[in-house]
Amino acid sequence: METFAIEGGRPLSGSLRIQGAKNAALPILAAAVLAEGQFYIYDVPHLKDIKVMLEILTLLGANTKHEDGCVDLDTTSVCVPQVPDDLMSQMRSSIFLAGPLLARLGEVTISRPGGCDIGERRIDLHLAGLTALGAKIEESEGYITFRAKQLRGSNIFLSFPSVGATENIMMAAVLAKGTTRICNAAREPEIIDLQNFLNAMGARIRGAGTDTIEISGVPRLRSVSYRIIPDRIVTGTYLLAVGISQGHIELTNTLPEQLMALIEVARSCGVEIKTRHDIMEIKSTSRPRAYDRIITSPYPGFPTDLQAQLMVFLSQARGTSVIKETIFEGRFKHVNELARMGASIYVDLGSAIIRGVNKLTATNVEATDLRAGAALVLAGLAAEGVTTVNQIHHIDRGYDRLEEQLRQLGAGISRVSI
Numbered sequence: 001m002e003t004f005a006i007e008g009g010r011p012l013s014g015s016l017r018i019q020g021a022k023n024a025a026l027p028i029l030a031a032a033v034l035a036e037g038q039f040y041i042y043d044v045p046h047l048k049d050i051k052v053m054l055e056i057l058t059l060l061g062a063n064t065k066h067e068d069g070c071v072d073l074d075t076t077s078v079c080v081p082q083v084p085d086d087l088m089s090q091m092r093s094s095i096f097l098a099g100p101l102l103a104r105l106g107e108v109t110i111s112r113p114g115g116c117d118i119g120e121r122r123i124d125l126h127l128a129g130l131t132a133l134g135a136k137i138e139e140s141e142g143y144i145t146f147r148a149k150q151l152r153g154s155n156i157f158l159s160f161p162s163v164g165a166t167e168n169i170m171m172a173a174v175l176a177k178g179t180t181r182i183c184n185a186a187r188e189p190e191i192i193d194l195q196n197f198l199n200a201m202g203a204r205i206r207g208a209g210t211d212t213i214e215i216s217g218v219p220r221l222r223s224v225s226y227r228i229i230p231d232r233i234v235t236g237t238y239l240l241a242v243g244i245s246q247g248h249i250e251l252t253n254t255l256p257e258q259l260m261a262l263i264e265v266a267r268s269c270g271v272e273i274k275t276r277h278d279i280m281e282i283k284s285t286s287r288p289r290a291y292d293r294i295i296t297s298p299y300p301g302f303p304t305d306l307q308a309q310l311m312v313f314l315s316q317a318r319g320t321s322v323i324k325e326t327i328f329e330g331r332f333k334h335v336n337e338l339a340r341m342g343a344s345i346y347v348d349l350g351s352a353i354i355r356g357v358n359k360l361t362a363t364n365v366e367a368t369d370l371r372a373g374a375a376l377v378l379a380g381l382a383a384e385g386v387t388t389v390n391q392i393h394h395i396d397r398g399y400d401r402l403e404e405q406l407r408q409l410g411a412g413i414s415r416v417s418i
Helices: 022-034 048-059 092-105 124-132 163-173 189-200 232-245 256-268 304-315 335-340 370-382 402-408
Strands: 002-007 013-017 038-042 063-067 070-074 107-111 136-140 143-147 155-157 179-183 204-206 212-216 225-227 248-252 272-276 279-283 293-295 320-324 344-348 351-355 364-366 386-390 412-417
Touching: 002 370, 013 402, 022 038, 022 048, 022 070, 022 092, 022 163, 022 189, 048 063, 048 092, 092 107, 092 124, 092 143, 092 163, 124 136, 124 155, 124 163, 163 179, 163 189, 163 212, 189 204, 189 225, 232 248, 232 256, 232 279, 232 304, 232 370, 256 272, 256 304, 304 320, 304 335, 304 344, 304 351, 304 370, 335 344, 335 364, 335 370, 370 386, 370 402, 370 412, 402 412
Parallel strands: 013 248, 038 225, 155 179, 293 320, 364 386
Antiparallel strands: 002 386, 002 412, 038 070, 063 070, 107 143, 136 143, 179 212, 204 212, 248 279, 272 279, 320 351, 344 351
């Protein structure tokens, strides 16, 4: 087992290039099975979830290689219509393969996906969307089989703007006969990236980034080379790390316009942020000010994936702040661990009331999921003494060599095998 040992109290400084977006890379890798041929996909981070996805693709018949951030992927021989159960259980994003495999092979069998335990994340919208496109679905003993000789376009309304369901329907619909319209679609930047990738392959999609996406089916797609967008959640994590550690850094390969909800909050709390093109300069010289109320919501609202990191930031603020979580009911599991470090946080139903304290104190803490783990690392940067963060395999699912990147910025952090 591995842990992070973090010596707090060191301001961050220097420059760092942001990795490609995990949440864009995973559906794009899945979408590659829609065509036969050689793909070169750049800025793919080296993460546990990416490794699992590539293992799945290999077992489906693809040839894969991941070196220096580039995935060399040959999908010519993809022919297996079943996602391996053991790998499916490790990563929720494996559900993305249902749509493209169904569209290409006419049949696919999956088990219900795993991933972080942050609350109920049903796949009913995925199932309803694929059914609307003409798939016949059978469930038996924990397995779900989809069959369709020819998918057909349909008008689909999502009762919730689910990112995963939006993307899965998009991927299935590109080879369907006729036109598909997804209403109340999710608007996240990663969906725009998937649209751009599919259109580069020869698909006809428009509307990504709005609440209505239109897909005109085409008979076939082709392989391409493509570069993944920067990871806005990783960018936001480093931004908040500076605010917590009172440092001064420059982040390159960013898209500041995708983080306006966070930037507005951070600036209001006293963090200096300058943006130009793909560069963000971030400076913090004192404890932050409190922020009255933040509500997580689908994009372009405040992202639930930055809620835990923001809570650590506000735990250091002068005054009282409130965060209301509206996306995942299990997203406050880090609160008890922060309390052990001296944070003053009270949870009432879906809201956390955060009373800022002068300092946090180092101790041993447990990462319960990806973003909670990142938040505990940030807490360690601010705490007096040496913090040990356990269960860091969660963190490795979303951050490429986090300890090396933070050391590059002057943090006292190391990965320890125990």
